[in-house]
Structure formats: C-alpha cells, structure tokens
Amino acid sequence: MTRISLALATAGLMGATLAHAGEVEVLHWWTSGGEAKAASALKATMQSKGHTWKDFAVAGGGGDSAMTVLKSRVVSGNAPAAAQIKGPSIQEWAREGVLANMDDVAKAEHWDSLLPKAIADGLKYQGHYVAAPVNVHRVNWLWTNPEAFKKAGAKVPTTWDEFFTAADALKKAGLIAVAHGGQNWQDFTTFETVALGVGGAEFYKKALVHLDPASLKSPTMEKVLTTFKKIKDYTDKNAPGRDWNLATAMVIKGEAGMQFMGDWAKGEFLAAGKVPGKDFGCVAAPGTAKSYTYNVDSFALFKLKDPANQKAQQDLAAAIMSTDFQEVFNLNKGSIPVRLNMKLDKFDECAKTSAADFVSTSKAGSLVPSIAHGMAVPSAAEGAIKDVVSQFWNDDKATPAATMDKLVAAAKTKS
C-alpha cells in the first residue's frame, strides 16, 4: 500500500469511528485516591471506544453535593448522560420521566442472567432497565492498622466488648482509637453498623428498612444509640467535618487504630501502596460477621437528544457490565463485581471474604441494604433520619429516649 492510500485508508477508518463517536458526560463523586483511579478506568474504557469523556465530578463523599448539583442540572433541562444514582433514588428519578430505557443494551448483554435478581429489580422502572450497576460495596467493615494494634497490645475485636477494650488500649498507647469524619453520612455509616452488630439483621431490617415505629423506639434501639455514642469518646477533636478519606489516611499512617467504613476505604489503602493482611486489616465490624450491609453503585442513564451521544451512552452501559471493566474498576475501588460468576483470582482476601459473605448472607436472610448509602429507604426519610442521628452524635445533652421519638417522626418524612 502506498503512503497516500494508507493515509486515506486510515482517514476513512477514523471517519468511520468518528461518525459514531459521541460524548458521555458522567456525574460522580469519585475524587479520592482510590475512587479517582476507579473512575479513570471508566474514562479509559469509553475513550478506547472512540467516545469523548466529559468528567462531571462533584467532590464530597457519600454524594450529597453531587445530588444537589444534579437536581439543578436536570431541572434546567441539561442532564448529563449518566449520573451515579443508587437504590430507591433510581425510582424517584425514573418517576420524573427523565431516564432513558436501556432494555436493548440489557437484552443484548444478558443482564437479567448476569445480575442477582434483587439488584436487577432495583435498576428497573416499571420493568425497564434505566440504570447500570458497577459493583457491590460492603459497608459493615472495620479497618485496622496492625502496627497500632501491636503498639497497644490490643486484639482485633469481634464483639462490642472487645471493641471497647481494644479502643481503650489504643487510647492508652497515645493513639486515636477511631478515625472518624463528622459528616452525617459518615455518622450514619457507623450508626447502621452498630445497629446491625448490636441488634442483628432482623432488627436492622425492621427498624431501618421497614421503619417500624416499635423497633425505632425499643430497648434494642436504646442499646444501639448508647453503644454508638460511646464510640465518640474514642474519636479525636478534629473529627467534625473531616472527609472520610482523610480519616482513612490516619489509619494508613498509624495515627489511628481503626475506622468504620465501607470498602471504598480499601481503595485508599491500595492507592497508598498498602498490602491487605500486612499493612492493614479488614474485618467485619463487631457482631456483624454473619451479616452484610450492601451498597451497589450504579449509573442512571438520562434521556438524550443527540443520536451519537445516545450511542455513546449505550456503549457506556454495555461497558460497565463487561467482565474487563468489572475487574479493573473493582480492583481499584475496593468493591467486588456485581456481575455474577466472575473469576476473582486477581482480588485480595478482603474482596474474597466479601464475595463469599455476599452469597452466604443472601441465603441466610442477613444481607441488608445500607441506609447510609441510599439503598434502603426513600431519600426524604433517609435525610431526616440521618439528621436525627447526627444531632444525637453531636449534642452531648441529647438523650436516647428523645432521639428515638425523633427517629419515629423522621421515618414518616415523605418529601
């Protein structure tokens, strides 16, 4: 082939790709070390298909700021192609009529047989797929620094009594026992973990999923609140407002011994070059080894007008569920693939435990949705309940009795 014809052929090929190339604007809040690495895997996947990636990152763990920004964009008729939206909020957005039907992609890629049914159902509105899932995060973890434990002569706890014994020892050794960030989603991440550990999965479901008033105001809830508040004594005075990844950094550096956080924290440890089992430990939070709080990240797809962008959006949805993407993304994010039957050879022990426990707790009925991470209840009630719990955490005069009354009232919040 002559140089000119090669050039023409290349131009032709490029033209063919470009004719289909579109732009995907993707809203997410993955801006910490591990999160950003995972997000860039998605960007690279889309770019390899010839599409343009328009990053719409809104910083803020847990996504509260991202959701506020999203609302104003959609209201002004300028929705992104995809946005990180999870749980019941997917249904809330779908009801507004702004989400696109992804059934063609889902059918071509066999999503119905590749996803656990309960998760697939949450991604559908009136039987049609409107969102694509990327992972399963386990929330009820306790992250530990083995060096700090050694220094304190403490044992990694499996019960709440052991937890407070270890926390006392860490404190005595001059360390911060619990790294915490005082933001309401982080307060609630700890709270729901305590609720699961102290009350068990049945109590958790009744109180925090079905919002049963008799469970929200009960001796068990009182014990949950008291245990939760006791943890505050083991946090430091700079906790208020601290970002979760900075709390994780305290455990990474050995300034703190433990952190309650979902396994996106593992993404931070890994991004810092730390090795699980050696430099840090992952253990189910006290009393929760046989239960599992899940948090599935997913992207809701918004209706678009431009056909090239629609094609790019469909490619995004298909790519998200591909084995290659599920592997590389989750290795960085700290989570496990949501796609069933994937090989986990490249994953570490924390991920393998998570995958095994996901299956066993699902069979045992102790797999529960995370309310802190938007998986369990409508967003209005979730927000109101979170506020009550954070007020209790922050106000040393607040009593469990008054807080339980407030929880019952908050659970009734409609919108």
Ligand code: GAL
């Ligand atoms: C969660 C989200 C995770 C992680 C975390 C901290 O709600 O599901 O993917 O990003 O917030 O930002």
